[in-house]
Amino acid sequence: MARMHARRKGKSCSKRPLITENPTWVTISATEIEDIIVKMAKDGNVSAKIGLVLRDQYGVPDVKLATGKTITQIMKEKGVAPALPEDLSNLMRRAIDLNVHLKENRGDISNKRGLMLIEARIRRLERYYKRNGVLPKDWKYSLNTAELMLK
Known part of the structure; x- marks a missing residue:
């Protein structure tokens, strides 16, 4: 399968060994x-x-x-789970940091495209989590609300 935002294919990676039960050498219950x-x-x-x-x-x-x-x-x-899923909050942090960088460096068009790609991933995850009931139906992503939620 091809990469999401690039026209190249990925390499296969190593897989975990197929184990169906906990190893005997694990001493913690x-x-x-x-x-x-x-x-x-x-x-x-x-x-x-x-x-x-x-x-x-x-x-x-x-x-x-x-x-x-x-x-x-x-x-x-x-009852100690975070309010947002981990992958979504990590992407939102990256978008915030990239937005701060772009405010200082207005001519950095390659990172401007990177911000667009990150925000596209965030919106795709947002739709997925709304569909599966992880996020409320009225939750909406924007950079301003992301800054308030995460920092």
Whole structure:
């Protein structure tokens, strides 16, 4: 499949080994993993960072195999999930930073196009999340509201 905003095809990447159960060498129980996730989420960490810490410091290769649920599902159950999905908020941060750059450098037309592409991705994700009920139907993206929500 081709890339979204480029006319080139992607390379295939490595896949995880097909494992259906938690490895025996993982010593942490599922409840301990959930407690760690909740504690880190309350500290303000996003789910990707929590997964990295669990892998590197606690030796948990896959949270879903260990607990039966993903990190975001655990965060939603415990009530510590962020208001916006992580991928949408990351794109909005990138758009804000690029807009600040473009205010200082008005002639930077390649980054102006980059901002358009990022905003197109944001609108596409917005439609997807509205359709699946993650965002309310009246939620609307704009740079001003994004700055207020994220900073």
